Amino acid sequence: MTKIHSSAVIEPGAELDETVEIGPYAVIGAHVKIGAGTKIGSHSVLEGHTTLGKDNQIGHYAALGGAPQDMKYRGEPTQLEIGDRNTIREFTTIHTGTVQDTGLTRIGDDNWIMAYVHIAHDCIVGNHTIFASNAQIAGHVQVGDWAILGGMVGVHQFVRIGAHSMLGGATVLIQDIPPFIMAAGDKAKPHGINLEGLRRRGFTAAAITTLRTAYRTLYKAGLSLEQAKIQLAELAAQADDGNAHVQELLSFIADTQRGIIR
The missing domain is CATH 2.160.10.10 (Hexapeptide repeat proteins)
Incomplete structure (x- = not known):
């Protein structure tokens, strides 16, 4: 009731x-x-x-x-x-x-x-x-x-x-x-x-390593956004574990209307 x-x-x-x-x-x-x-x-x-x-x-x-x-x-x-x-x-x-x-x-x-x-x-x-x-x-x-x-x-x-x-x-x-x-x-x-968050949600060590590489490519390598997108696409093609996550990152960037934080 x-x-x-x-x-x-x-x-x-x-x-x-x-x-x-x-x-x-x-x-x-x-x-x-x-x-x-x-x-x-x-x-x-x-x-x-x-x-x-x-x-x-x-x-x-x-x-x-x-x-x-x-x-x-x-x-x-x-x-x-x-x-x-x-x-x-x-x-x-x-x-x-x-x-x-x-x-x-x-x-x-x-x-x-x-x-x-x-x-x-x-x-x-x-x-x-x-x-x-x-x-x-x-x-x-x-x-x-x-x-x-x-x-x-x-x-x-x-x-x-x-x-x-x-x-x-x-x-x-x-x-x-x-x-x-x-x-x-x-x-x-x-x-x-978000290292600790990813670990808590069961991301593998290999996937986290791949995402760290993706982050450095996007934010630490001194590349333009277009240059970074090319390298991220290459990383996604190479990575055995983390490929889907890098693809998700790429898709998000491709769909942005306001731009991403830099």
């Missing part, structure tokens, strides 16, 4: 699995859908066309599915989709999308989103990411799987954050950060590959 505190407000039309728990003074809007095992903390507001999967933990005072902070927004029924097993802590804000993009903000599965995080309209967040407290990402940002954003990170709109990358605390990111890279600074600068 659904456990809904007597002070919570559930608007007609909301769809809640029978195992959902809703804390005191929470507000659930008419177009919200909440999957099995999800718990909503006290005073949280879930509104708009918002869908949550199963086994999510939503902290107190979270605000999910609010209208995008975009002056072009005119009340269109855009969406927020949140997957399974996410932890979203206190005072986090995540907004729906805009029709200028796909109309969708999406959070994947197994993400750890700490207090006071802001994820703006049209962002796409993968799986297994970590957002430390006060990380703030603007609209249309893409965050790859296993990426880590340190506390008080600020990310410019339309930036892409590659898989397995890591941003140090208070980093300002205005261009794309490629996969596997660590960066920090009030204008993000690269600081090697």
Whole structure:
């Protein structure tokens, strides 16, 4: 049976699995859908066309599915989709999308989103990411799987954050950060590959060695970006272990619109 505190407000039309728990003074809007095992903390507001999967933990005072902070927004029924097993802590804000993009903000599965995080309209967040407290990402940002954003990170709109990358605390990111890279600074600068993270996720020693070579090629060899791309393609063709990772790096660079951090 659904456990809904007597002070919570559930608007007609909301769809809640029978195992959902809703804390005191929470507000659930008419177009919200909440999957099995999800718990909503006290005073949280879930509104708009918002869908949550199963086994999510939503902290107190979270605000999910609010209208995008975009002056072009005119009340269109855009969406927020949140997957399974996410932890979203206190005072986090995540907004729906805009029709200028796909109309969708999406959070994947197994993400750890700490207090006071802001994820703006049209962002796409993968799986297994970590957002430390006060990380703030603007609209249309893409965050790859296993990426880590340190506390008080600020990310410019339309930036892409590659898989397995890591941003140090208070980093300002205005261009794309490629996969596997660590960066920090009030204008993000690269600081090697995310070595410890890759080890924890089971990357082989040979794959890590290949990625280290790729990093030196991209950032330490004094090459132009076009020259580095040629050498990275040659490395990808030679490497027995790490080939797919270098190819991922190359594909990311090829698709950049804002340029990569240098």
